[in-house]
Amino acid sequence: MGFSPDIGIDLGTASVLVFVKGKGIVLQEPSVVAIDKYTNNVLAVGREARRMLGRTPGNIVAIRPLKDGVISDYEITEKMLKYFIQKTIGKKLFFKPKIIVCVPSGVTEVEKRAVIDATNEAGARTTYLIEEPIAAAIGAGLDITQPVGHMIVDIGGGTTDVAVISLGGIVVSNSIKTAGDKFDEAIIRYMRKTHNIMIGERTAEELKINIGGAIKRDEAVTMHVRGRNLVSGLPVNIEITSEEIMDALEENIASIADAIHSVLERTPPEMASDIADQGIIMTGGGALLYGLDEYVQKRMGIPVTVAEDAISCVAKGTGKALNSIHVLAQARGQRSRQDR
Ligand SMILES: Nc1ncnc2c1ncn2[C@@H]1O[C@H](COP(=O)(O)OP(=O)(O)OP(=O)(O)O)[C@@H](O)[C@H]1O
Numbered sequence: 653m654g655f656s657p658d659i660g661i662d663l664g665t666a667s668v669l670v671f672v673k674g675k676g677i678v679l680q681e682p683s684v685v686a687i688d689k690y691t692n693n694v695l696a697v698g699r700e701a702r703r704m705l706g707r708t709p710g711n712i713v714a715i716r717p718l719k720d721g722v723i724s725d726y727e728i729t730e731k732m733l734k735y736f737i738q739k740t741i742g743k744k745l746f747f748k749p750k751i752i753v754c755v756p757s758g759v760t761e762v763e764k765r766a767v768i769d770a771t772n773e774a775g776a777r778t779t780y781l782i783e784e785p786i787a788a789a790i791g792a793g794l795d796i797t798q799p800v801g802h803m804i805v806d807i808g809g810g811t812t813d814v815a816v817i818s819l820g821g822i823v824v825s826n827s828i829k830t831a832g833d834k835f836d837e838a839i840i841r842y843m844r845k846t847h848n849i850m851i852g853e854r855t856a857e858e859l860k861i862n863i864g865g866a867i868k869r870d871e872a873v874t875m876h877v878r879g880r881n882l883v884s885g886l887p888v889n890i891e892i893t894s895e896e897i898m899d900a901l902e903e904n905i906a907s908i909a910d911a912i913h914s915v916l917e918r919t920p921p922e923m924a925s926d927i928a929d930q931g932i933i934m935t936g937g938g939a940l941l942y943g944l945d946e947y948v949q950k951r952m953g954i955p956v957t958v959a960e961d962a963i964s965c966v967a968k969g970t971g972k973a974l975n976s977i978h979v980l981a982q983a984r985g986q987r988s989r990q991d992r
Pocket residue numbers: 664665666667720721807808809810811812831832833857860861935936937938939940941942963966
């Protein structure tokens with residue numbers, strides 16, 4: 653049966669990526685929709701909607717329909733999806749494409765249905781869904797069609813998804829709302845409490861990426877940051893050490909380790925031993941935090957590897973799944989989700 657889909661869409665919290673078979677990524681835009689608060693009309697989608705942020709009259713609001721890794725507003729998600737599909741394929745279609753959509757692992761059956769309906773309405777002949785951890789595993793280069801357990805820990809901006817995968821499906825999983833964005837918030841809180849300084853989200857992210865970490869470094873590193881003193885209200889410049897940021901992140905990192913632990917506890921014994929042999933694979937931008945792999949490895953007593961090109965694993969996996977959806981479906985002994 654030759655039914656490989658023609659378009660892949662990664663419906664992410666922060667951005668939407670569209671792939672066309674044979675062309676690669678053709679569209680990458682923020683998952684933002686600007687609507688008129690009073691009429692509920694969509695005014696702009698994606699980059700254009702983000703540009704409107706903060707520069708619009710009060711009746712226009714910008715919405716992130718996929719918040720914290722779940723579909724928080726599915727009517728708006730539907731509209732956004734349709735807009736991106738039509739932008740990719742145009743309205744006059746001679747030949748309707750097959751489309752595969754990568755959805756966050758926390759979505760409900762109703763939300764899945766909404767995504768399928770929206771994709772079909774936007775011009776798909778057939779719609780397939782793939783869950784984020786599966787896409788991450790494919791993107792990390794794992795062969796998930798075999799009866800062997802693999803553990804994927806995908807640490808994005810909004811969510812950390814922990815999943816044990818075998819035969820193309822998710823066996824056990826857990827999704828928590830502690831990930832990259834929460835790390836930034838913890839750094840902002842730490843700076844306020846310890847140094848009486850207010851810093852912005854961008855600065856917090858820079859601190860995290862440049863000097864943050866899950867374990868102590870051999871030699872401490874420092875970074876100068878600008879902020880506003882909360883007492884005097886004046887701008888200040890101070891030097892922060894890597895150890896301070898490690899302290900600030902400690903609690904969040906422990907929550908991620910707890911989430912991994914709870915999945916391991918629920919993993920059937922044969923698969924747990926597969927994972928112990930092969931190790932845990934980490935993907936997503938958050939997996940790049942200094943020493944996080946070593947921290948998890950120590951706590952679980954299982955080897956941990958950060959996938960190559962960790963940030964783009966989900967995107968790459970959705971693209972690759974364009975060619976292998978039928979293999980995945982066969983591995984699970986079922987037909988792919990198909991629609992009228
Ligand atoms: N070198 C780094 N060290 C630590 N964190 C990093 C690094 N590079 C990127 N990040 C963080 O990774 C996060 C984004 O990851 P990613 O692009 O995988 O998320 P996403 O797919 O948009 O989110 P979600 O999976 O929740 O939808 C951000 O919080 C970013 O700050």
